[in-house]
Amino acid sequence: MIFRKHVNGIKLDLSKAAAGRGAVPMSIPGQVGISLRQYGGASCRPLVRKGDRVYVGQLIGDDPSDRLCVPVHSSVSGAVAGIVRRTGASGGTFEEIVIDPDGMQTPCPDLCPPQISDVESFIAAARASGAAGMGGSGIPLVSKLTPPVKPYILIINGAESEPYLTCDQMAMLDGTADILDGMRCIMRWMDIHRAIIAVGADKRDAAARLSEMTAQQPNISVFLLRDSYPQGAEHVIVGEALGREAVPGIPVLENGVLMLNCTTVMKFNQYLRTGMPVVSRCITVDGDLIDSPRNVEVPIGARVRDVIDFCGGDPSAAGKILLGGVMTGVCAASADESVSKTDRAVLVFSPLFAGKLRETACIHCGRCVRACSAQLSPHLLLEACRKGDLKAARKLGARFCIACGACSYACPARRPLADTIIRAKAELERAYSKDRGEEAKL
Ligand code: SF4
Ligand code: SF4
Structure with a gap:
């Protein structure tokens, strides 16, 4: 019996125009800019210089001494045009490796699936995959897999409860086998015996597929979350799926719950299977200036303007460009920003939706x-x-x-x-x- 714990929240209009549209691969843009800082303040050191030739999947930035640093790999083959300092949407600065693609997409010849024979090699593989919380947190996978307390349960987060976003839904529908294989691998090496896949209320198709494919596995269950926002917050999922109280904002990992986003696990397993680290991700491109909302598999580092252009939009007409969802995303400083591993969407809105709201006095409505x-x-x-x-x-x-x-x-x-x-x-x-x-x- 799974209990539901009551938590506050709101009902959102979950209009998701890109739902059910499988991810189309983006054409290789004229240039990519890969940020050396994919999570918080932890930055990689560049491992390439201007003029170097690089291949798809080649390690181009890392700092093994910093456990919060997410290694970055080239998403294209081509030549390094330079390393520049940029200012992000939040005002912080970071370095970016700019690469001119050659259009060949030649994979790095050194790539091969990792050999995992013990916990150490499993942890090394998690780091080498370059996987980080792709549900938006950006927390390095390796840091989640080396917790202070041994987890007793694995929860896969497939809530995706913001309007517009559908990339996790596509991961659960198109990458079901990778998610399940990745979960089994994590459970084996972390010695976890029970797992729950928590799926957003609006994704019954994904829940049905996952239930069908786990029917013979009594230690993995699929849990449909209730229809409210925020569903995807760790403490909400623990409350709903486990019937336990969790302190908001405090990682549930500290209490033995390992929670990972479904796309992160899918990408990790793709690395285990092929040796190709995270060099692209599925994002939802939507908004009133996008004629045909869709999910797009974009190379990490693709410029926002190229993504919009690929979907038939005009970045110069935008009043607001959001990286991520409408509830938690950030406004892009310009269309020259590039897509990182944690960006789930590029949402493009006309000036009509970009005006400032007029604030009035509090009416103490609660x-x-x-x-x-x-x-x-x-x-x-x-x-x-x-x-x-x-x-x-x-x-x-x-x-x-x-x-x-x-x-x-x-x-x-x-x-x-x-x-x-x-x-x-x-x-x-x-x-x-x-x-x-x-x-x-x-
Ligand atoms: S933004 Fe913070 S204060 Fe506002 S509803 Fe969410 S958790 Fe509560
Ligand atoms: S009017 Fe006041 S009490 Fe009501 S939601 Fe706004 S801040 Fe809260």
Whole structure:
């Protein structure tokens, strides 16, 4: 018997125009720019120089001394045009390896499937695959597979509960065998005996296929999540699928639950099978400026403008370009940004949808409170943050915010709840890492 634990949330209009459209491979663009920073602040060191010839799957950036660094591989064959410093959507800077493709897509001759004979070689394979949380977290797979506590259960996250996004759904439909083989491999080497695949309520086709293919495996079950947002947050899935309470924003791995995104596991198994590391990913291209929404398998590093162009859109007409979903994605600083391993979508909207919303006074309706799955009081947090009172924000639990955006969506007064709370949380984290003592005083 699986219990459901009640959690707050909101109902979203899950319009997903690209649903059911298998991923079409993107044509090789005129140039790619592969970021050396795929996760947080951890950057790789470049392993190539201007003028070097590179092949598909060749390791071009790494830093083995940093466990949070995700190795990067060339997604095209061609010549390195240079290494440039760029500013990302969040304002941070990073280095990018710019490659001019030769159009041949010659695979790196050194590639071969890894030989796994023990836990060490399994962990080495996870790192060499270049896999990182492809559901948007970007957490290196290898860091999840070397947890502080031995996991007792594996949960595959196939929630994908934001509108527009359908790339995980395609992974579960088209990459079912890879997901299941990847799960078995992880379970074997991590000594885990039970697994659950948590599938979003709107993806009954994927749930049916997975159930059919796991019918003979009593230790793997498929769980259909309830129809609310956010479904994909770790604490929500643990509450729903295991009937256990989990603290929002605290990795469930610390309590013995290994949760991995379905696309991450699929890509990892593709590496185990073929030796080809993560050099491309499926993204959903949609928005009112895209005539034909679809899923596209894009080379990592493809420029956003080339992706839009491939789907028949005009980037110069866009009022807003989102990398990721409408609830948790970030606005691209320009169409010259490139797709990373964690980007699930490129959503292109006309200026009509890009205007600033006019904020009005709080009417104390409580909708933001009911929307928050982290059980926070967003209206009170907003007031504290606006006063610059970080001490109060901390007491109100800002650090447990999972940045889902549900409160802002629910607010009839259009108050910028999520943005403000997320910024306060980042400030608290900065204070914490800068000086533990200072944070403790707050
Ligand atoms: S963004 Fe943060 S405060 Fe707002 S609903 Fe999500 S978890 Fe709650
Ligand atoms: S939803 Fe908006 S108006 Fe309602 S209590 Fe929250 S902040 Fe105030």
